Amino acid sequence: MTTADHAPKILVIDDDDDLRYSLKRVLSGRNYQVLEAASGEEGLEMAQKHKVQVILLDNRMKGMSGMEALQHLRGINPNAMIILMTAYGTTQTTIEAMKFGAFDYIMKPFDLKKILALTESALSASNDLDRANTKGGEQAVSQEDIEGGIIGSSAAMQAVFKMIGQVAASDVTVMVTGESGTGKELIARAIYQNSLRSQKPYIAVNCAAIPENLIESELFGHEKGSFTGATSQRIGKFELCDTGTIFLDEIGDMALSTQTKILRALQEGEIQRVGSSDTIKVNVRMLAATNKPLEEMVKEKTFREDLYYRLNVVRIELPALRERMDDVPQLIDFMLKRLARDSKADTKSISPEALALLSKYAWPGNVRELENLIYRSAVMAQGETILIKDLPQEVIRAVGANPLPAEMASQSQVSAEDDTNVVNEQTELQADAELNTAVVGAPTSNHFDVAYDQLRADVGTNILEHMEREMIARALEESGGKQVKAAEIVGMTRATLRKRIDQYDLGK
Numbered sequence: 001m002t003t004a005d006h007a008p009k010i011l012v013i014d015d016d017d018d019l020r021y022s023l024k025r026v027l028s029g030r031n032y033q034v035l036e037a038a039s040g041e042e043g044l045e046m047a048q049k050h051k052v053q054v055i056l057l058d059n060r061m062k063g064m065s066g067m068e069a070l071q072h073l074r075g076i077n078p079n080a081m082i083i084l085m086t087a088y089g090t091t092q093t094t095i096e097a098m099k100f101g102a103f104d105y106i107m108k109p110f111d112l113k114k115i116l117a118l119t120e121s122a123l124s125a126s127n128d129l130d131r132a133n134t135k136g137g138e139q140a141v142s143q144e145d146i147e148g149g150i151i152g153s154s155a156a157m158q159a160v161f162k163m164i165g166q167v168a169a170s171d172v173t174v175m176v177t178g179e180s181g182t183g184k185e186l187i188a189r190a191i192y193q194n195s196l197r198s199q200k201p202y203i204a205v206n207c208a209a210i211p212e213n214l215i216e217s218e219l220f221g222h223e224k225g226s227f228t229g230a231t232s233q234r235i236g237k238f239e240l241c242d243t244g245t246i247f248l249d250e251i252g253d254m255a256l257s258t259q260t261k262i263l264r265a266l267q268e269g270e271i272q273r274v275g276s277s278d279t280i281k282v283n284v285r286m287l288a289a290t291n292k293p294l295e296e297m298v299k300e301k302t303f304r305e306d307l308y309y310r311l312n313v314v315r316i317e318l319p320a321l322r323e324r325m326d327d328v329p330q331l332i333d334f335m336l337k338r339l340a341r342d343s344k345a346d347t348k349s350i351s352p353e354a355l356a357l358l359s360k361y362a363w364p365g366n367v368r369e370l371e372n373l374i375y376r377s378a379v380m381a382q383g384e385t386i387l388i389k390d391l392p393q394e395v396i397r398a399v400g401a402n403p404l405p406a407e408m409a410s411q412s413q414v415s416a417e418d419d420t421n422v423v424n425e426q427t428e429l430q431a432d433a434e435l436n437t438a439v440v441g442a443p444t445s446n447h448f449d450v451a452y453d454q455l456r457a458d459v460g461t462n463i464l465e466h467m468e469r470e471m472i473a474r475a476l477e478e479s480g481g482k483q484v485k486a487a488e489i490v491g492m493t494r495a496t497l498r499k500r501i502d503q504y505d506l507g508k
């Protein structure tokens with residue numbers, strides 16, 4: 001294919017030859033002119049020589065990292081749209097990439113269609129280029145990163161991280177909203193930690209926790225004798241926080257009179273201590289959060305409309321956990337590791353079955369609920385692995401699963417008398433019949449849905465055999481090798497059990 005000289009130029013910087021090759025193939029197919037570089041250093045050279053519109057940049061390369069290259073590339077050609085490709089998305093990478101002026105960010109492995117679409121939108125952005133108000137990439141983040149653990153690879157969370165990167169460096173007021181337990185506090189802190197004010201004070205005020213008659217003094221301070229109990233002068237949070245960032249949490253729970261004062265601080269940049277007529281200039285950046293429906297409150301006149309618009313300059317809406325269930329495994333992994341670190345114990349794991357069950361739960365309390373559940377279950381688990389039986393009954397019931405595998409076996413209709421139905425001779429028909437009694441005959445089928453999906457994914461076919469072998473092995477383990485007991489647990493006669501032990505080679 002010939003590529004005309006005016007064809008858009010795309011530079012691929014990646015040390016993975018195969019990936020460069022595939023990208024080149026698909027992009028050339030679109031009549032783009034593709035340039036390749038196998039390292040960050042080489043990429044910078046190419047970017048100096050050629051006027052490229054789009055750069056696909058790998059983050060993890062030998063030598064200069066993608067993030068480093070990104071900053072240089074922005075200097076060399078501020079108009080090039082850079083898409084950062086990285087093997088796994090830590091929060092910080094996304095935030096930083098956006099801060100340093102990347103156009104977008106994609107996680108490997110990606111599908112080529114996706115990168116093509118992204119490249120196209122980068123190209124069109126580059127065509128009607130107006131980056132006058134590009135977010136500056138001037139300030140490097142302090143290395144005490146925010147890794148304070150914000151987990152989220154889901155598209156919804158990635159969008160949140162991008163937004164943090166975009167707003168952090170300006171002094172714009174940000175309102176973080178979302179259901180309880182979605183991580184609003186965490187996000188507010190991340191904005192601060194990535195801001196130009198990160199070395200300045202950060203004060204979080206929980207507006208719901210401070211009684212109405214005290215909040216004003218808390219925020220703005222008071223003079224000695226200004227009210228009963230004001231035995232000395234007090235400096236308020238706004239003053240303490242001068243040049244820094246103040247986070248007003250649970251802002252929907254603030255009295256109207258306090259709202260008026262906050263508005264003034266926001267609008268005029270000045271405050272008055274209670275009992276004083278002097279105004280004090282303060283320079284604070286405000287972040288706010290609430291799980292209350294502020295729009296409705298504005299309609300009902302319980303929240304000032306002017307303050308609402310003032311705070312709601314940029315809005316970051318956090319998704320509920322049920323809207324980003326693909327993050328659940330990663331969150332659990334993170335929580336288990338943190339728990340192990342904090343309790344100086346070995347990291348526990350979670351069984352695929354328990355994980356599958358948790359992936360069906362709706363999480364009304366969001367990440368906080370998940371966190372509490374994992375801590376509780378880890379305590380309940382006797383071994384190294386959290387099993388379904390260690391999960392809270394409410395959760396098991398809520399997803400409609402059957403609590404215990406042992407119960408599952410005894411409740412199924414498989415008769416102990418069908419001793420002669422030798423499994424290794426079983427026809428498909430028999431398999432169907434057994435499946436039916438086991439699944440349809442059980443009080444709830446969700447437990448089986450979970451098990452079935454999991455086995456299909458892990459084992460592929462012959463799942464009954466696999467499950468039977470597994471169940472018998474576990475029963476033997478539980479019974480300490482006593483066959484009578486094991487037979488009782490799985491619901492077989494001892495003779496059948498013995499056959500199976502031979503068949504599955506469980507007799508050690």
Ligand SMILES: Nc1ncnc2c1ncn2[C@@H]1O[C@H](COP(=O)(O)OP(=O)(O)OP(=O)(O)O)[C@@H](O)[C@H]1O
Pocket residue numbers: 149150151152178179180181182183184185186187290291331367368371
């Ligand atoms: N993305 C996340 N990754 C890791 N932990 C998270 C995440 N989101 C929330 N958490 C954890 O969940 C808990 C609740 O988060 P946070 O306190 O920020 O919620 P919130 O939205 O402020 O809730 P509320 O409205 O009830 O105040 C915290 O312990 C926090 O560390």
Ligand SMILES: [Mg+2]
Pocket residue numbers: 184185249
């Ligand atoms: Mg909160």
